[in-house]
Amino acid sequence: MTRYDDPIELAAVVAAAVRPTLIGLDVDGVLAPIVAHAGEARLLEGVSEALSALEDDEQIHIAVVSGRSIADLDRFGFSPGIALIGSHGMETRGRSMPRLSQEEIDRLDELSKLTTNAAAEAGKGAWVETKPASVVLHVREADAITSESAIQSLRAAAAAIDGTAIKEGSAVLELLARPADKGSAITLYKAELGAATTVFVGDDVTDEDAFAALGDSDITIKVGDAVTVANYRLNDPHDVLRWIRQVHEVLQTG
């Protein structure tokens, strides 16, 4: 049986770490409960307020690090003090993304065509999302058997295209025309801020890159029961919210 950490005890660990502290958080499955259609995801009630309160502490920096595009993350309404790093690190709110090269444009075009065909193969409920440098097949609402075979053939076809990076999540397959990962994104931002401690919270396979990229003095937290290299575990977004509130509470009364 999976052993989960107590959010209150874990908040004490984070509050005791050397500051300034960068807290990086994934969105889906961490701040927002997983829903069938990614477009309908909403932050858990209270998350926005709890993050804003924590972010007011000048020794705490908060970054949302997601596979979602910045345009998509914008609709969650994160306060301006929170850094938004989207598309697995390719985009940052308030900064322009380096333009795609012709080679990347051509690759994205090819990957988009393959993904559109795969969605048709997966059948009803499958849909395609287009991001600035990647394309995503979503199959959470599609038939399990047809979508498994569609994902397998799409993965194989994409792997044959030079320069493509492939990210597989829960019921999604994303094909990137330009490589990016959350590990590079969080270490870059950590260095930019000069953070003494970095905390990263994530639930999915792509978050493992961030966990692996962080060092011994950092704090890595997996949400849910999947295999991980993270040092701590929280059960679900409700526990993440309890943990955020408690970190703020301890720092306030500290």
Ligand SMILES: [Mg+2]
């Ligand atoms: Mg997630």
